[in-house]
Amino acid sequence: MDELSWFRVLNPNSKNPDGHARSYEIVNQNYANKTIAEFTPHISFTNYRACQEYATANLNAGCPGKSVLDYVEEDTLELTDPVAWVNVGFHHTDKDEDQSPMPIHWQKFQIVPRDFFAQKPTITEARSCVNGPTGGAVNSTTRPCIATNTELPTVSTDTEDPTTGTTLTATPGAWNEARTTWNYQYLWFRDGEPITSLDEEGNEVGATGETYVLTAADLGSDITVKVTASRTGYPSGTAESEAVAVSGGAEPEPEPEPEPEPGAVTSKVKASATKVKAGKKPTVTVTVNATGVTPTGKVTVTHKGKLVGSGKLKNGTVKFKLKAFSKKGKYQVAVSYGGSGKVLGSSKTITVKVKKK
The missing domain is CATH 2.60.40.1930 (Macroglobulin (MG2) domain)
Known part of the structure; x- marks a missing residue:
């Protein structure tokens, strides 16, 4: 009995994010008929010709009487428009129980996509870092894929009463680094909104970096920093510090309440x-x-x-x-x-x- 065989047809110019060529597998578990030459190969490849309609005894006038073996013999150069001729023949030895009528027999082969993606498209973030050898099992506590904060970032200053000109300094806090080490980015917030300014070209940019110098706009506000931990190939994580209250900032003068008219209602x-x-x-x-x-x-x-x-x-x-x-x-x-x-x-x-x- 013939063993299961499969063939791979790939495009070397189309690669997935891991750099592997995308391809199709042709999986064929049918039996070759070794008594007939045209039916012996599991699969043959030729260049496309409109006249190549039949595997044997071709009746088309463009390729009269030719077979797959003739097509293959004529293609001596690299194939530019390949056609796969897949053998789906089988042997059947009749037995008494096959009558009557003779049962239907099916032949088939499969074309299976291969390496179109670097990972399964339905993969969850919790397993997205499992791509090739991982060096250990993945779990949600000691070896997670996702950047996981275990202790909030902090904001410190050298004064108890921060005001205009005071420098705030951030630390990233603690993150689970059992699987990898992270790169940290910082973004500063005022009362829950990102702190922004205009660059030399007039574009609005956020306040980033490990330090931030308070301005007059920060007086009377709460300042926090958000830290994003990231690394190529891993889902990033974000954590925000506790707020630093900045004193000062003049309260707006209350508007005088209007004098009620006689007969004003409650x-x-x-x-x-x-x-x-x-x-x-x-x-x-x-x-x-x-x-x-x-x-x-x-x-x-x-x-x-x-x-x-x-x-x-x-x-x-x-x-x-x-x-x-x-x-x-x-x-x-x-x-x-x-x-x-x-x-x-x-x-x-x-x-x-x-x-x-």
């Missing part, structure tokens, strides 16, 4: 805030109701007497973002409506829930 504040992660700006939605009047004017939100957000009513409603809170917890904030000539002011205390990063 108002009622309804407010709600979104749950957010630490360092992200929560959104607050405020509605002010009054009998017979659509309230207009300004709404302010304060935390421990400090202004953290404001907005103006439109059709009795306003939605705006508050200053980011840097730590997990529940924050009581006062939502105040200043009133207008026809509507008296009012206030309400709500809770902003801040989750862990």
